Amino acid sequence: AQKVTQAQTEISVVEKEDVTLDCVYETRDTTYYLFWYKQPPSGELVFLIRRNSFDEQNEISGRYSWNFQKSTSSFNFTITASQVVDSAVYFCALNSGTYKYIFGTGTRLKVLA
Amino acid sequence: KAGVTQTPRYLIKTRGQQVTLSCSPISGHRSVSWYQQTPGQGLQFLFEYFSETQRNKGNFPGRFSGRQFSNSRSEMNVSTLELGDSALYLCASSLDSTPGTDTQYFGPGTRLTVL
Numbered sequence: 001a002q003k004v005t006q007a008q009t010e011i012s013v014v015e016k017e018d019v020t021l022d023c024v025y026e027t028r029d030t031t032y033y034l035f036w037y038k039q040p041p042s043g044e045l046v047f048l049i050r051r052n053s054f055d056e057q058n059e060i061s062g063r064y065s066w067n068f069q070k071s072t073s074s075f076n077f078t079i080t081a082s083q084v085v086d087s088a089v090y091f092c093a094l095n096s097g098t099y100k101y102i103f104g105t106g107t108r109l110k111v112l113a
Numbered sequence: 114k115a116g117v118t119q120t121p122r123y124l125i126k127t128r129g130q131q132v133t134l135s136c137s138p139i140s141g142h143r144s145v146s147w148y149q150q151t152p153g154q155g156l157q158f159l160f161e162y163f164s165e166t167q168r169n170k171g172n173f174p175g176r177f178s179g180r181q182f183s184n185s186r187s188e189m190n191v192s193t194l195e196l197g198d199s200a201l202y203l204c205a206s207s208l209d210s211t212p213g214t215d216t217q218y219f220g221p222g223t224r225l226t227v228l
Contacts, residue, residue, distance in 0.1 A: 033214065043201055045219035091156065100169050101146070101217060103156040 002027045004094050006104035013082050014112050021077045021107045023092030029053075032096040034068065034075045039089040039106070051075065082111045115140065117206050117220035125226045131192040134223045138185050138206030145187040146217060147179060150201040159202075162187055191225075199227045 003026040013019045025034065036048040049059065051068050059066045063080045079086055092104040118137045126132050138145050147159040158171040162181035179189040185206075191198055201224050205217035 035216070037219070042221065043203075043224070044221040045203065045205075047216055047218060050216050097214070098169065100158045100161065100171070102158075103148075105155045 002029075002094055002096060002102045004092050004102050004104035006090075006092055006107050008107045009105070010108040010110065012110040012112060015084060016081050018078060018080050019082050019109065019111075021079075021090050021092075021109065023075045023077065023104060025073050025075065025092070025094045027094060027096050029096040032094060035093040035095070035101070036066065036075075036077050037091045037093065039091065041088070045091065048077075079109075082109075084111050084113050087111045117204055117218055119202075119204050119220040119223050121223060122221065123224050123226075125228065126194050127228050128194055128196060130194050131190065132194060132225060133188055133190045134202055134204075134225075136187045136189075136204030136206075136220060138187070138204075139218055142206035142208055142218075143185050144207045144215075145181055145185065146205045146207075147187070147189050148203045148205065149173075150203055150222070151199075156203070159189065194227045196227050199225060201225075 005024045008022055032053045034051045037045040038048055039045050049066055056068050056070055065078045067076045087110050089106045089108045091106045094102045117139055120135045136145055144163045146161040149157045149159055159173055159177055160170045160179050161168050165181045176192045181187045201222045203222045204220045207215040207217045
């Protein structure tokens with residue numbers, strides 16, 4: 001069975017703090033893809049990153065960075081120097097080459113000024 | 114390039130009615146997926162279409178149906194609405210000739226309220 005767990009339901013931080021959002025996945029497939037999406041209050045899911053199972057290199061994009069560790073089945077997302085505009089719900093998702101994406105339950109991030 | 118568009122953005126219906134939601138994918142994208150998002154159940158997969166064919170379907174009752182047209186635009190229909198159908202319905206498109214390898218891009222959603 002495939003599953004994505006985002007254990008953190010809600011996180012509150014003060015602006016400029018660093019914050020890490022956790023994502024743990026389960027799959028028996030050797031080839032799979034992991035995604036992070038951001039959902040601001042407007043409702044639209046915004047694509048942030050895609051990583052395939054054969055690429056364990058960490059990635060940095062501006063204030064965002066992702067840590068993919070197959071040994072622990074985790075794909076964590078860190079925002080450095082958080083800003084109020086980062087306030088949103090963040091979803092981690094898994095796809096194992098099927099037509100269906102499995103989403104986690106999301107983590108609501110509140111960045112306070 | 115224009116993003117995924119969904120119409121209408123908001124709908125209010127009463128129990129027993131039916132509703133049709135529309136989704137226009139990004140130009141060139143041939144796969145369209147639909148999701149239901151509720152506070153209690155999160156994001157749940159409804160179905161996915163590619164080249165006018167339904168390739169996969171989630172665990173929803175037969176009241177939920179969809180179709181895709183030759184221009185890749187898609188519609189979903191919910192018949193005999195129930196209060197529990199109140200949700201944000203999200204459409205996503207991707208190039209996706211090989212499942213799962215392409216990124217899904219989402220529309221703004223249609224918020225359906227059933228009274």
